[in-house]
Amino acid sequence: MRAWVTRAPLLPALVFLIIVTQLPMVATLVISVFDWNALYPEARSFAGLANYAEVLGDPELRKSVFTTILLTVTVVLTSLVLGMLLALLLDRRFKGRGAVRTMLIAPFLLVPVAAALLWKHVLYNPEYGLFNGVLHWILGDGATQPDWVAEMPLGAVEASLVWQWTPFMMLILLAGLQSRPMDAVEAAWIDGAGAWQVFRYITLPHLRRYLELGALLGTVYIVQNFDAVFTITSGGLGTANLPYTIYQTFYQGHEYGLASAAGVLVVIGSIIIATLALRVVSSLFREEARS
């Protein structure tokens, strides 16, 4: 009886979450073993694992798996490194530090679709975008005027995402730096340690869990990125990642069975990543509980 009194407050949230997030997953699993195209509903039939074979054998889909991994790894690593450099800069005292921090946060606060539109139309546009305008300013009338999205489609998507996510990494790492025990750093200074040694042996180990947290959260969000791919390239030119491909397979292709099989495969991939990630979080959690 007492146990139920303490458990009761949990139930509404648990029941709600199971219904809204777990049931659709089960339904996806069921649909994935059917041959089901929405345009031919009467031709729906049990297909076993045929959809999975088709998904795994489809070069387009395999490519979007590869694109998702490449996009995520590039964006997370680049913004993590840039974010760390910026956090180290902002950890020092200088005039207008608060102003610089506020400027740096702006990209992260723009609505993602708005940010993607900004990059596509205002910056990348070959005819009147800011990038080519600046080239024109600097190099004069004969300046090269590249078509950025056409020439480096994946790079174009990645650059906009790095711009949005570097501030986020910077914020987390800055908070990490500011919780660094200063007495250890000062002791190292007095013992004659150089800046690099302080960074390598004191700062970096301290930042480790903050780096892991940034990488984990960044990965969760960027693996699922839809807005940037949808807006900047519409998935064209080899930039279709898994969320975009699945969206297209069911929303425009009406291939319900295939889309579900691809979805299930994404879930399996995510579970593998999540298991690793949760281990990281739980180690973080234990440290927190101890302190």
Next chain:
Amino acid sequence: MSAATRTAPAATKAPDTAPRKVRRRNAGLGLVAWLVGIVFVLPVLWMALTSLHSEADAATNPPSLAAPLTLDGYREFFGAGGGPSPWFSLANSMTASVVSTLFVLLLALPAAYALSIRPVKKWTDVLFFFLSTKMLPVVAGLLPIYLFAKSSGTLDNIWLLVVLYTSMNLPIAVWMMQSFLAEVPAALIEAAQIDGARLPVILTRVVAPIAMPGIAATSLICFIFSWNEMLFARVLTGVIAQTAPVFLTGFITSQGLFLAKVCAASLVISLPVLAAGFAAQDKLVQGLSLGAVK
């Protein structure tokens, strides 16, 4: 608690121990930080400038800095040129974000209470279950939700988005609030109990004041995530329940010269998030890192 106040003691100590060479280098690196900050904010400022130009001046190469300023882009966005009015989409986004945030609080607060102040057995397992639902990609459950909406007649209905946004933010909210409520000292609650205070009094007089900043941060983040969401909104809404991000993607394809209008629209739609985010920078970090960064 805030990052800024935390550094204060260390920062004031720095000049005493740091050699003069270090101080001069700090000034130099400060300049670098300023430059990088300007590079990062420049696209946003450029967007603001473009939004204040006429369409003809917005689309020139090389870009015009001195072109006359006008509010035409904003007038156009708000439907002066006979285009669709954004007010419905903005109202939809506001409804979906605010109501789902309230629902999240309603569900997450009792759960967080059960996980921190009077923890149930194996409470870490429950906490991890909540977080694990966040790791599953949204897109994998999208089709059944779409089919459900179609058969139940809730397609293009804002309340479906309210339910989905609630489920999307609930795990994060439970995590954040658990860590904020855990900050309430157990001794304080026990003392109140000994004084004969009943549960409602303890909750409103002891727990709420301490947990309030955390609850505010959680609400802010739920609001931002709902406001920004586009995949659900795009697939599950159409004309009536269209949200602001969907509206934003909608009018770009149909028109020719639109740069100033797109910039004005992007800024207006980002305004609630920009305002809230700038006002609560520290809370935002703390919340986004699930309360682990304190």
